[in-house]
Amino acid sequence: xxxPSPNPLALIAELTHRCPLHCVYCSNPAELTARADELRxxxxxxVFREAATLGVMQLDLTGGEPLTRTDLCSMIEAAxxxxxxxxxxxxxxxxxxxRLDELVAAGLDHFQxxxxxxxxxxxxxxxxxxxxxxxxxxxxWLKSRRVGVTLNFVLHRKNLDQLDEMLAIAENxxxxxxxxxxxxxxxxxxxxxxxxxxxxxxxAQSLEFxxxxxxxxxxxxxxxxxxxxxxxxxxxxxxxGWGRKVMLITPSGYAMPCHAAGVIPGLQFxxxxxxxxxxxxxxSEAFQKFRGEDWMQEPCKSCxxxxxxxxxxxxxxxxxxxxxxxTDPVCSLSPNRSKIDAILAAIPxxxxxxxxxxxxWLYRRNSA
Amino acid sequence: MSLDQNLRPQxxxxxxxxxxxxxxxxxxPERALRLSGPSLEIVTRCDGKHSIAQLVSELQKLYxxxxxxxxxxxxxxxxQLLHDQRxxxxxx
Numbered sequence: 538x539x540x541p542s543p544n545p546l547a548l549i550a551e552l553t554h555r556c557p558l559h560c561v562y563c564s565n566p567a568e569l570t571a572r573a574d575e576l577r578x579x580x581x582x583x584v585f586r587e588a589a590t591l592g593v594m595q596l597d598l599t600g601g602e603p604l605t606r607t608d609l610c611s612m613i614e615a616a617x618x619x620x621x622x623x624x625x626x627x628x629x630x631x632x633x634x635x636r637l638d639e640l641v642a643a644g645l646d647h648f649q650x651x652x653x654x655x656x657x658x659x660x661x662x663x664x665x666x667x668x669x670x671x672x673x674x675x676x677x678w679l680k681s682r683r684v685g686v687t688l689n690f691v692l693h694r695k696n697l698d699q700l701d702e703m704l705a706i707a708e709n710x711x712x713x714x715x716x717x718x719x720x721x722x723x724x725x726x727x728x729x730x731x732x733x734x735x736x737x738x739x740x741a742q743s744l745e746f747x748x749x750x751x752x753x754x755x756x757x758x759x760x761x762x763x764x765x766x767x768x769x770x771x772x773x774x775x776x777x778g779w780g781r782k783v784m785l786i787t788p789s790g791y792a793m794p795c796h797a798a799g800v801i802p803g804l805q806f807x808x809x810x811x812x813x814x815x816x817x818x819x820x821s822e823a824f825q826k827f828r829g830e831d832w833m834q835e836p837c838k839s840c841x842x843x844x845x846x847x848x849x850x851x852x853x854x855x856x857x858x859x860x861x862x863x864t865d866p867v868c869s870l871s872p873n874r875s876k877i878d879a880i881l882a883a884i885p886x887x888x889x890x891x892x893x894x895x896x897x898w899l900y901r902r903n904s905a
Numbered sequence: 906m907s908l909d910q911n912l913r914p915q916x917x918x919x920x921x922x923x924x925x926x927x928x929x930x931x932x933x934p935e936r937a938l939r940l941s942g943p944s945l946e947i948v949t950r951c952d953g954k955h956s957i958a959q960l961v962s963e964l965q966k967l968y969x970x971x972x973x974x975x976x977x978x979x980x981x982x983x984x985q986l987l988h989d990q991r992x993x994x995x996x997x
Binding site for chain 2: 544546592594595620622624646647649683684685686687711713714755756757758759
């Protein structure tokens with residue numbers, strides 16, 4: 538079941554589930570942690586120190602919306618003092634220029650701003666909030682601050698016709714890096730999958746678009762493109778391998794190998810209020826469960842690619858095959874690949890972008 | 906290589922030197938690069954003060970057993986690589 542555990546390199550700290558946005562592809566669980574159950578500031582400070590001692594270099598402060606925590610600046614200071622590189626993953630609201638200055642002064646290394654599209658109306662529809670104009674304001678403020686900037690555009694069938702406009706936003710900003718990432722089908726995105734999956738033609742065109750953009754902007758903007766894995770021949774090396782590189786802490790302190798691991802029945806997660814990060818990383822059941830190769834079944838067990846993709850994603854295997862230990866069904870070698878092919882075959886040929894947005898999105902109904 | 910020798914390399918915003926488990930690393934958005942030997946000598950001089958010419962000259966002295974031309978080519982190649990990864994800006 539085990540093998541020596543490598544050091545984690547990144548810690549994802551979900552500081553809160555509170556968020557002013559309600560995106561149709563939100564990756565947070567349906568059952569949100571209440572504010573009263575969120576970890577205290579001092580507990581996070583200890584978690585950061587323990588993470589650095591374990592070998593973690595990168596800290597992602599995320600949520601929910603991390604800006605809703607009023608103690609965010611002190612978190613950044615504590616993380617820097619612990620020797621971590623601090624990423625803020627944010628929607629850009631609620632934020633004003635004064636608070637941005639405070640974040641940078643506290644030692645923030647990298648500001649990662651998410652976009653739901655390039656056009657105000659459709660972007661706001663996706664997140665059910667008037668957020669787009671504020672994001673463009675934040676981009677202007679960032680130009681006069683010294684901090685790394687990445688833009689993160691979340692792609693899907695309804696906004697793949699906006700790639701030119703998205704790239705223009707990036708080129709008019711101070712971002713040195715832009716991620717164009719297709720929605721991954723977990724959580725709310727799984728519920729809305731039929732309206733989000735791109736067509737095969739759209740995908741082919743987007744690949745061509747990004748190849749040209751990467752060539753043209755070499756040395757100016759680093760462009761990363763993440764395709765929807767349903768269209769891939771081999772699975773993604775999810776989280777760089779289970780319990781291999783990344784540790785995620787939920788707002789109430791549960792330590793998980795990934796965002797979605799809660800969908801796997803029977804997995805017990807330890808809480809950082811009761812155990813040290815090292816104990817959890819090295820010996821908790823949840824982190825051991827799919828670490829290494831002993832858990833693998835065929836065709837993974839004897840596959841040449843097993844050290845490259847680690848069998849793909851355990852949560853996707855569970856959601857689509859009913860067993861978390863089976864091969865990720867997006868893999869062309871999986872006996873369950875036909876399930877993915879059937880989903881893709883059901884996508885309409887026309888992307889139907891011109892139509893008004895369907896009223897049938899499933900949204901989170903949190904009270905924010 | 907067509908890099909102007911008067912340019913002064915400087916780590917880009919969001920990139921800085923750090924330490925992990927006693928080893929020097931170049932920390933960048935979503936990644937980190939272990940530094941040792943020549944790569945560490947180069948990156949510590951990417952401070953916006955050293956020109957490329959100065960950087961090359963200092964490393965040629967430091968690695969005096971290596972062929973000077975080889976040292977220069979390796980440095981220019983490495984600077985270009987870091988620049989293309991957006992870890993480095995070239996100030997005039």
